[in-house]
Amino acid sequence: MSDFSNALSVSSSGLKAQAQRLRHVAENIANADTPGYRRKTVSFEAARDSDAGGVIPGPVRLDRGALQRVYDPSHPLADETGHYDASNVNLMIEMADAREAQRSYEANLKMFDQARQMSSGLMDLLRR
Template sequence: MSDFAKSLSVSASGLQAQAQRLRHLSENISNADTPGYRRKTVAFETAFGLGDSVSAVETGRVRLDRNTDLERIYDPQHPLADETGHYDGSNVNLLIELSDAREAQRSYEANLKMFEQARKMSAGLMDLLRR
């Protein structure tokens, strides 16, 4: 596998990983008001197999955030309220989700620029070889 193909593969794996991260973040944001919803997190892992000490990134298992307690909401009229008038909300913090989404977006854009640059360099090399 050529160096250009390896760089394209690494960039593409980063794009896929950040896209999956953004999907889970948007799911968390859309379920912020869903009672009992636990925030989903995804971890990145190294994917081997490109050879020559080049490795790509892939997403690991999706996990539920069990470290953060669900918010206790007081609303005696809610159908899920217990005898004290409380029910479990979600553990999604919109500030954290939005900052994570911004970070994932910037990482996605960086991988996209790297992909475009490798493609341009490869096209430039092909043009030189045709002369």
């Protein structure tokens, strides 16, 4: 495989991984007010089947942090003390994760575009 193909492969794997990470962040934000919801996280692993490198998303994990206890006796899920378990999603952390995933996605996209432009420029030089 050529170096240009390797660069395209690595950057496209990063694009896919960051897109999945951003989907999980969006899901966490959407379910921030869902009682009993646990924050989802995804880690990245090195791609084993590629010579060029790259990453693949690892398994999705649930954050085992403590659920927030909320006092609301009128809530349908409230126990006899008037408390229920809310989600463990922290919107500040999710916004920071979303920003980091977006920036990483943009960096991979620039790398992909740069490799494509270099490949196109090389083909133009070879045609002359």
